[in-house]
Amino acid sequence: MQEVLKSLGISAVNPGGFAGEWTGSGKAQVVASPIDGSALATVMNVTPQEFDAILARSHAAFATWKLVPAPKRGEVVKALGDELRRNKAALAELVTLEMGKTLREGLGEVQEMIDICDFAVGLSRQLYGLTMPSERKQHRLQEQWHPLGVVGVITAFNFPVAVWSWNTALALVCGDTVLWKPSSKTPLTAIACTKIAEKVLRDFGYDPAICSLAIGKGSDIGDLINTDPRVALVSYTGSVPGGRHVGKLVQERFGRHILELGGNGAVIVSEKGDLDIALRSVYFGAIGTSGQRCTSTRRVIVHESIYGTFRDRLLDLYRQTPIGDPREDEILMGPLVDAGAVETMLAAIQTVKAEGGKILIGGEKLPHPGGCYITPCIAEVPGNLAIVREETFAPVLYLMPYRTIEEAIALQNGVPQGLSSAIITDHQSESELFLSAAGSDCGLANVNTGTSGAEIGGAFGGEKETGGGRESGSDAWKAYMRRQTSAINFSGKVELAQGITLEL
Numbered sequence: 001m002q003e004v005l006k007s008l009g010i011s012a013v014n015p016g017g018f019a020g021e022w023t024g025s026g027k028a029q030v031v032a033s034p035i036d037g038s039a040l041a042t043v044m045n046v047t048p049q050e051f052d053a054i055l056a057r058s059h060a061a062f063a064t065w066k067l068v069p070a071p072k073r074g075e076v077v078k079a080l081g082d083e084l085r086r087n088k089a090a091l092a093e094l095v096t097l098e099m100g101k102t103l104r105e106g107l108g109e110v111q112e113m114i115d116i117c118d119f120a121v122g123l124s125r126q127l128y129g130l131t132m133p134s135e136r137k138q139h140r141l142q143e144q145w146h147p148l149g150v151v152g153v154i155t156a157f158n159f160p161v162a163v164w165s166w167n168t169a170l171a172l173v174c175g176d177t178v179l180w181k182p183s184s185k186t187p188l189t190a191i192a193c194t195k196i197a198e199k200v201l202r203d204f205g206y207d208p209a210i211c212s213l214a215i216g217k218g219s220d221i222g223d224l225i226n227t228d229p230r231v232a233l234v235s236y237t238g239s240v241p242g243g244r245h246v247g248k249l250v251q252e253r254f255g256r257h258i259l260e261l262g263g264n265g266a267v268i269v270s271e272k273g274d275l276d277i278a279l280r281s282v283y284f285g286a287i288g289t290s291g292q293r294c295t296s297t298r299r300v301i302v303h304e305s306i307y308g309t310f311r312d313r314l315l316d317l318y319r320q321t322p323i324g325d326p327r328e329d330e331i332l333m334g335p336l337v338d339a340g341a342v343e344t345m346l347a348a349i350q351t352v353k354a355e356g357g358k359i360l361i362g363g364e365k366l367p368h369p370g371g372c373y374i375t376p377c378i379a380e381v382p383g384n385l386a387i388v389r390e391e392t393f394a395p396v397l398y399l400m401p402y403r404t405i406e407e408a409i410a411l412q413n414g415v416p417q418g419l420s421s422a423i424i425t426d427h428q429s430e431s432e433l434f435l436s437a438a439g440s441d442c443g444l445a446n447v448n449t450g451t452s453g454a455e456i457g458g459a460f461g462g463e464k465e466t467g468g469g470r471e472s473g474s475d476a477w478k479a480y481m482r483r484q485t486s487a488i489n490f491s492g493k494v495e496l497a498q499g500i501t502l503e504l
């Protein structure tokens with residue numbers, strides 16, 4: 001463990017602020033691993049005054065960074081990807097130590113960082129604007145995209161490094177600077193990533209404040225980001241109540257935001273689908289990352305004709321789930337992020353029972369140092385009970401039957417969140433209906449693969465209470481830039497649009 005920390009530049013005590021220099025004289029925070037409760041290192045939070053100086057540096061760095069040609073900015077992102085490749089094993093291990101996901105998933109998360117860097121390098125030569133025919137003679141109409149400013153990136157604990165990289169790789173090629181406020185549950189991975197970015201920027205001779213960091217509580221540092229007009233875009237990933245608060249504050253000052261909030265993923269298992277694919281997709285979607293993904297499978301809606309068979313086979317898989325130290329190869333489920341998350345899960349299970357649901361398996365705390373281990377739970381429910389409509393950020397899976405595909409889609413859509421959904425079917429009409437305007441209302445809708453594990457190539461995000469934001473691939477980059485439309489007149493005369501004449 002010490003070797004991993006050392007190789008990533010983590011000391012016993014670490015300043016939690018960076019904008020060219022490392023600062024942090026606020027509250028000291030001991031970071032403990034959910035694996036066994038052991039202390040990993042101490043982080044010094046930034047004070048509001050230090051935050052102000054960090055933001056001022058990030059804002060100043062934008063003035064020069066935005067003038068660097070986009071393909072040159074892409075070269076920096078290419079080097080960032082290469083540096084992440086070099087540090088992949090160590091960074092993945094730190095993710096596991098600090099957050100508790102399995103090492104396999106930690107490696108996958110760092111791979112996702114590398115993938116988005118590769119994507120962004122190509123993008124740096126493709127920040128296309130459109131040209132349109134003008135309605136006026138000898139005029140030209142065009143759109144172009146300019147850098148936006150400082151992007152405040154506020155991240156959740158469950159993807160402690162990937163979400164930063166989704167935002168940072170795009171923001172950098174778009175000519176923006178990044179100021180990151182990570183979750184207080186995962187500050188060490190944030191320090192490690194910032195050190196990697198610092199090295200790359202210094203190697204190129206660019207201002208290292210282009211990738212800044214401010215570690216501190218959401219209610220103080222987060223709110224400073226939300227309210228400061230120097231932050232042009234706030235990219236917020238977190239819970240629905242958090243997003244509601246951030247959205248209001250940013251909107252109040254007419255800032256821009258990308259909201260990536262809670263999910264309530266469902267899989268529809270049709271009798272016309274492959275049962276093995278359904279079982280594997282649901283099982284991984286529900287227990288992967290110990291049910292702590294925004295795209296985790298929380299509901300499974302099964303056709304009544306195969307309901308009993310599906311339930312019994314899923315219960316068999318649950319009984320055999322290897323739970324334990326997430327660094328070990330055979331382990332599929334590690335701890336929850338902290339003891340509070342375990343208590344939230346236990347409370348949700350009590351509510352399920354009180355609302356008429358039946359617990360089929362799981363929800364038992366396991367005796368283990370650190371106290372964050374619990375068995376995954378399946379509850380049988382008659383439909384979207386009040387507790388089912390909430391996102392419980394833990395491995396609780398709700399199982400419900402359906403009769404017609406229309407009824408299944410209504411159940412799938414019958415929650416306030418709209419992030420991830422899936423159908424398992426080999427029947428083309430069913431899958432097409434699911435993908436049509438009458439189908440899933442989510443930002444992600446999959447066929448014959450589960451709700452979790454999105455690729456970076458597509459735009460990622462969801463509807464309704466998930467917040468409507470999009471990050472990552474496709475044309476998500478447009479949110480990180482300022483659009484400008486120009487009319488260019490080369491006629492030698494003044495002609496107004498819409499045929500309006502001006503007699504002088």
Ligand code: NAD
Nearest residue numbers: 155156157182183218222223238239242260261262263294
């Ligand atoms: P959280 O809402 O507790 O915290 C998220 C971040 O918000 C943290 O960095 C926190 O410090 C910060 N924060 C708290 N108060 C703030 C304030 N007043 N202003 C600004 N920032 C503030 O979420 P969490 O427990 O870390 O993560 C789990 C949640 O995140 C789940 O709801 C999950 O679905 C969601 N999530 C969504 C996505 C997505 O892409 N849609 C991805 C990952 C996680």
